[in-house]
Amino acid sequence: MTSNSPLRLGTRGSPLALAQANLVAAALAGAGAHDVQIIPVQTMGDRVQDRPLAEIGGKALWTKELDRALIEGEIDLAVHSMKDVETRLAPGIALAAVLPRADPRDRLIGAATLADLPAGAVIGTSSPRRVAQLLHQRPDLQVVSLRGNVATRLQAIADGRVAATFLAAAGLDRLGIEAGAGLPLDEWLPAAAQGIVGMTCRAGDTDVAALLTMVNHAPSFAALRAERAVLEGLGGSCHTAVAAHAVPGDVMQLRADLFSPDGRDRIVASSSGSGDPRELGLALAAQLMARATPAILASLEQAAA
Numbered sequence: 001m002t003s004n005s006p007l008r009l010g011t012r013g014s015p016l017a018l019a020q021a022n023l024v025a026a027a028l029a030g031a032g033a034h035d036v037q038i039i040p041v042q043t044m045g046d047r048v049q050d051r052p053l054a055e056i057g058g059k060a061l062w063t064k065e066l067d068r069a070l071i072e073g074e075i076d077l078a079v080h081s082m083k084d085v086e087t088r089l090a091p092g093i094a095l096a097a098v099l100p101r102a103d104p105r106d107r108l109i110g111a112a113t114l115a116d117l118p119a120g121a122v123i124g125t126s127s128p129r130r131v132a133q134l135l136h137q138r139p140d141l142q143v144v145s146l147r148g149n150v151a152t153r154l155q156a157i158a159d160g161r162v163a164a165t166f167l168a169a170a171g172l173d174r175l176g177i178e179a180g181a182g183l184p185l186d187e188w189l190p191a192a193a194q195g196i197v198g199m200t201c202r203a204g205d206t207d208v209a210a211l212l213t214m215v216n217h218a219p220s221f222a223a224l225r226a227e228r229a230v231l232e233g234l235g236g237s238c239h240t241a242v243a244a245h246a247v248p249g250d251v252m253q254l255r256a257d258l259f260s261p262d263g264r265d266r267i268v269a270s271s272s273g274s275g276d277p278r279e280l281g282l283a284l285a286a287q288l289m290a291r292a293t294p295a296i297l298a299s300l301e302q303a304a305a
């Protein structure tokens with residue numbers, strides 16, 4: 001990058017991804033980088049919409065093409081929903097900054113509360129975490145796979161194909177869609193990193209890294225590191241039914257729930273500390289692992305395979 005060439009920002013092409021890219025471009029403009037070119041890149045995750053993410057190869061589907069575009073110098077930074085970014089970054093890729101976290105909660109669409117769902121109702125979601133959390137509280141419900149972008153999933157409710165679904169509040173808010181009821185954090189934890197938009201660049205690209213550091217929101221980055229460390233410690237992937245949420249501060253509060261895939265077993269753990277967020281997350285993962293049931297251990301082994 002030279003000072004008079006545009007900064008090329010790579011993003012997925014979905015409406016949500018583009019909204020997030022625009023937020024990053026606005027933040028960069030605030031830091032003096034006014035010449036930002038947004039470059040949509042199609043990923044495998046966007047192309048294959050009819051099968052669960054866990055089945056078609058996991059989170060790397062969202063990032064691989066953007067990673068390649070970075071490494072090959074087609075773009076200077078990439079913007080990601082951090083919840084979709086694998087725990088281990090690809091070689092040569094660095095996570096440089098995050099925006100201030102948006103609402104981290106899941107929203108239930110189709111009913112005001114989980115208790116309001118009629119017995120046996122059909123719920124659409126393809127997230128192993130949401131399936132397990134739901135069945136833990138409501139084993140009577142039926143779950144069917146439902147993928148696609150936010151609009152597709154809302155349409156499934158409108159069409160009556162499912163009675164309810166879950167969407168991240170952050171995504172709905174960024175798209176300006178008012179729908180659903182936020183699930184309280186004390187009853188329903190979100191995915192690690194939910195609501196956090198991150199910026200990656202080539203490792204060693206000090207010019208871009210310095211610019212991104214100017215827009216970084218340090219408390220959200222700290223929360224992200226703790227939550228991602230929970231996944232790291234579990235060897236977690238998008239197959240794993242795990243939820244984690246950190247509240248940053250002088251003393252960070254971290255909670256995580258780990259479920260068996262059928263939702264029958266749930267391990268809850270929490271901790272707080274003022275040290276390294278990653279160490280806090282790894283320690284919490286160790287606590288969870290020490291108490292994991294046979295069904296949970298089997299699902300973690302399967303996810304790692």
Ligand SMILES: NCc1[nH]cc(CCC(=O)O)c1CC(=O)O
Pocket residue numbers: 081082083084166167168169170171193194195196197
């Ligand atoms: N898995 C798709 C995905 N990745 C990030 C978000 C929402 C935005 C965010 O969490 O920052 C969503 C949609 C959803 O789960 O409803």
